[in-house]
Amino acid sequence: MSSETKQILTTDGIPLEVSLKKAEKKNKIKAFLLVAPLLLFLVITYIFPIGDMFMRSVDDRMVTNMLPKTFKAMEKWENLDELPPEEVYRGFYEDYKLLAENQQHGKLGQRLNKEKNGFNTITKKLFRQIKRKKIDESASLKEQINKLHKRWRDVEYWQAIKRTAPPYTASKYLKGMDMYFAADGSIAQVDEDRRIHRILWLRTLEIAFFVTLFCFFMGYPIAHLLATLPMKYSNLLMICVLLPFWTSLLVRTASWMILLQQQGIVNDFFVMIGLVADDNRPEMMYNKVGTYVAMTQILLPFMVLPLYSVMKTISPSLMRAGKSLGGTPFVAFWKVYFPLTIPGIGAGCLLVFILAIGYYITPALVGGASGTLISNQIAFHMKTTLDWSFASAMGLMLLTGVLVIYWIYNKLVGVDNIKLG
Amino acid sequence: MSKNPEFVKFDKVDKSYDGKVLVVKDLQLDIAEGEFITMLGPSGSGKTTCLMMLAGFETPTHGEILLDGNIISNIPPHKRGIGMVFQNYALFPHMTVYENLAFPLRVRKVEKDEIDKKVDKALSMVSLSGFETRMPAQLSGGQQQRVAVARALVFDPAVVLMDEPLGALDKNLRESMQYEIKHIHESIGVTVVYVTHDQSEALTMSNRIAVFNDGKVQQLSNPAELYEKPVNSFVAEFIGENNTFNGEVIDIAKDKCKVKLANSEILANPISVKSKGEKTTVSLRPERALINPTDKMDNMFTGKIEEVIYHGDHTRVRLNLLGSSEFILKVPNSTSNLELKVSQDINIGWNSVDARALDPK
Numbered sequence: 122m123s124s125e126t127k128q129i130l131t132t133d134g135i136p137l138e139v140s141l142k143k144a145e146k147k148n149k150i151k152a153f154l155l156v157a158p159l160l161l162f163l164v165i166t167y168i169f170p171i172g173d174m175f176m177r178s179v180d181d182r183m184v185t186n187m188l189p190k191t192f193k194a195m196e197k198w199e200n201l202d203e204l205p206p207e208e209v210y211r212g213f214y215e216d217y218k219l220l221a222e223n224q225q226h227g228k229l230g231q232r233l234n235k236e237k238n239g240f241n242t243i244t245k246k247l248f249r250q251i252k253r254k255k256i257d258e259s260a261s262l263k264e265q266i267n268k269l270h271k272r273w274r275d276v277e278y279w280q281a282i283k284r285t286a287p288p289y290t291a292s293k294y295l296k297g298m299d300m301y302f303a304a305d306g307s308i309a310q311v312d313e314d315r316r317i318h319r320i321l322w323l324r325t326l327e328i329a330f331f332v333t334l335f336c337f338f339m340g341y342p343i344a345h346l347l348a349t350l351p352m353k354y355s356n357l358l359m360i361c362v363l364l365p366f367w368t369s370l371l372v373r374t375a376s377w378m379i380l381l382q383q384q385g386i387v388n389d390f391f392v393m394i395g396l397v398a399d400d401n402r403p404e405m406m407y408n409k410v411g412t413y414v415a416m417t418q419i420l421l422p423f424m425v426l427p428l429y430s431v432m433k434t435i436s437p438s439l440m441r442a443g444k445s446l447g448g449t450p451f452v453a454f455w456k457v458y459f460p461l462t463i464p465g466i467g468a469g470c471l472l473v474f475i476l477a478i479g480y481y482i483t484p485a486l487v488g489g490a491s492g493t494l495i496s497n498q499i500a501f502h503m504k505t506t507l508d509w510s511f512a513s514a515m516g517l518m519l520l521t522g523v524l525v526i527y528w529i530y531n532k533l534v535g536v537d538n539i540k541l542g
Numbered sequence: 543m544s545k546n547p548e549f550v551k552f553d554k555v556d557k558s559y560d561g562k563v564l565v566v567k568d569l570q571l572d573i574a575e576g577e578f579i580t581m582l583g584p585s586g587s588g589k590t591t592c593l594m595m596l597a598g599f600e601t602p603t604h605g606e607i608l609l610d611g612n613i614i615s616n617i618p619p620h621k622r623g624i625g626m627v628f629q630n631y632a633l634f635p636h637m638t639v640y641e642n643l644a645f646p647l648r649v650r651k652v653e654k655d656e657i658d659k660k661v662d663k664a665l666s667m668v669s670l671s672g673f674e675t676r677m678p679a680q681l682s683g684g685q686q687q688r689v690a691v692a693r694a695l696v697f698d699p700a701v702v703l704m705d706e707p708l709g710a711l712d713k714n715l716r717e718s719m720q721y722e723i724k725h726i727h728e729s730i731g732v733t734v735v736y737v738t739h740d741q742s743e744a745l746t747m748s749n750r751i752a753v754f755n756d757g758k759v760q761q762l763s764n765p766a767e768l769y770e771k772p773v774n775s776f777v778a779e780f781i782g783e784n785n786t787f788n789g790e791v792i793d794i795a796k797d798k799c800k801v802k803l804a805n806s807e808i809l810a811n812p813i814s815v816k817s818k819g820e821k822t823t824v825s826l827r828p829e830r831a832l833i834n835p836t837d838k839m840d841n842m843f844t845g846k847i848e849e850v851i852y853h854g855d856h857t858r859v860r861l862n863l864l865g866s867s868e869f870i871l872k873v874p875n876s877t878s879n880l881e882l883k884v885s886q887d888i889n890i891g892w893n894s895v896d897a898r899a900l901d902p903k
Binding site: 436438439441442443444445446447448449450452453456457460461 | 597598599618619620621622623624625626628629630632633634635636645646649650693694697703
């Protein structure tokens with residue numbers, strides 16, 4: 122509408138736009154109230170936990186709160202290559218004394234020990250001196266503390282304390298990528314033989330990619346059959362596809378364990394038909410093979426259903442037209458049918474890939490050491506090491522990865538082209 | 543070059559889908575080169591099955607189909623070189639109009655320049671030049687239909703099949719497309735096999751019409767003959783409107799017979815009755831019965847008007863005549879119009895030659 126057009130008024134003289142807004146307001150409120158429960162649910166169960174996860178993953182306020190005077194004094198510590206001035210020692214002493222009175226000194230020792238090995242010993246030594254009241258607060262604290270242990274005279278330990286000063290840190294994220302902040306604050310790589318996370322990330326991507334590929338090659342013909350068979354057969358086939366959906370994930374994974382183990386049914390069958398020797402049964406479980414087989418089977422319906430719903434809408438006369446116009450069956454398929462199924466392929470692949478990238482139970486049960494994924498590592502830190510902030514950081518990295526994939530997909534195919542049903 | 547009168551030949555073709563019921567029975571049909579032939583019939587009469595067998599999507603259960611003297615029953619659809627227009631157009635939705643038309647040429651490995659030329663020509667034939675880059679979804683129903691026709695013709699097929707191509711269009715558009723397809727056929731002389739259940743469409747467009755019922759061709763003739771001289775009561779009933787009398791032949795001569803109805807007798811033209819005592823259905827076109835005839839006619843009766851329905855260009859009058867209250871008259875809307883009123887008595891007359899005594903219903 123150009124600005125020159127006259128404002129349209131209703132018969133009462135109210136501008137049409139105002140009148141329209143008024144008329145639609147009630148409907149808008151109604152619509153909002155209808156989605157409000159879901160919105161609230163999402164905020165409570167999704168947005169808030171993600172926010173909390175993020176806070177946890179970067180939160181490093183523990184030491185900041187424990188050593189307020191130290192960090193205040195450290196602001197005046199200028200030459201970082203030399204030991205800090207007396208004020209820093211005093212601040213640290215006072216902070217530590219307070220912690221010792223509140224029985225909190227142990228936590229600090231452990232936390233600092235993570236930052237640099239050897240802190241536990243020297244803080245305990247300081248604690249004993251304070252307890253025995255061996256420290257003269259009127260004299261130079263720098264000298265007295267330095268005398269306690271040679272490590273107190275090592276500037277690297279003081280630098281380590283200083284590194285814990287900022288209330289927030291990205292160190293968990295670096296750890297997730299097998300990197301850390303070196304003593305001088307730069308980012309360094311973990312030794313090659315200790316890099317486990319990068320391997321896990323790559324393996325997760327690899328397994329998700331191949332599972333998606335297997336699902337696609339197995340799901341496409343099934344979906345095509347489903348869409349073209351007469352009703353009475355296609356219903357039966359549909360039930361076969363959906364049956365796994367109705368069975369517990371745990372039960373399905375357990376049955377794969379029965380099938381795939383070395384004394385399992387599949388191996389027995391191979392031995393029976395003479396494919397493998399009885400004393401040389403292949404390991405199909407507790408490795409990648411098991412993860413591939415079980416995950417492909419479990420995620421197959423997520424590929425079949427979007428494909429099916431798209432194929433169902435493709436008129437069979439299109440293939441006939443392709444053939445009657447002179448295309449061989451293959452040409453008719455490749456030039457006519459296949460391009461029309463791309464929205465379904467996109468949806469199915471995206472769905473399977475994203476589900477596979479965060480899969481947990483199946484790899485945990487049948488994956489063994491070489492078939493576990495990053496989510497198993499996250500669970501390990503949640504349950505065993507109790508390092509929740511690290512688990513949160515990796516969870517967020519996973520989420521970011523999924524969003525990146527979604528973004529790339531949107532750039533390549535366009536989300537508008539996805540059809541889920 | 544003389545035209546081959548047996549360009550397409552159905553030779554004793556049977557088709558059954560389930561091994562129990564024959565959908566097409568012993569079909570014998572010759573189609574001449576350059577002819578526009580329509581398969582007309584109610585749904586389930588086997589006409590579409592015949593078309594699908596010709597296109598190669600169904601195989602005959604028995605018998606052979608010949609194209610230009612060659613048996614084609616074992617040739618797959620893509621090698622038959624038959625163009626086809628589908629009921630719902632079947633345009634490829636992910637291709638532009640140009641790509642749709644280029645498809646049959648590209649699979650035939652035609653040169654790029656040649657493709658451009660042919661697509662151009664085909665589009666101008668259906669007056670859609672300039673629509674090359676549109677997607678099918680951006681076209682109206684009529685335009686999609688034209689693209690489908692152009693696509694079926696662009697690779698110069700010997701035969702073009704059309705499976706109820708106008709079924710989805712509204713009435714006015716359907717009529718204008720009928721003429722357009724007819725003109726295209728006349729200008730390029732391709733053989734067209736057209737399937738429809740719409741009799742007016744068949745009468746408008748075809749050189750010959752094959753009326754299908756119950757898997758059999760009931761009558762194969764040109765439109766005029768089909769309408770004027772139906773050979774059995776199904777055709778008489780299916781094509782156009784039709785007044786019927788059921789009765790028994792009581793006297794028969796060379797070109798006249800006397801038929802006894804429930805309480806009167808009429809003279810009729812014996813078509814499928816041969817002897818006295820046969821049951822028959824007499825068929826009379828509504829426009830062949832005259833009101834208040836001035837000349838002497840073979841049959842003259844008085845009927846009572848039951849209903850008058852105004853139709854614009856004509857008025858339909860339902861009469862109670864000879865014990866039946868379903869007798870229909872069509873009165874043209876002219877200035878010398880009669881005053882027609884319900885429950886008025888009027889005189890009706892018709893000649894025996896127009897009253898065709900056919901097989902009993």
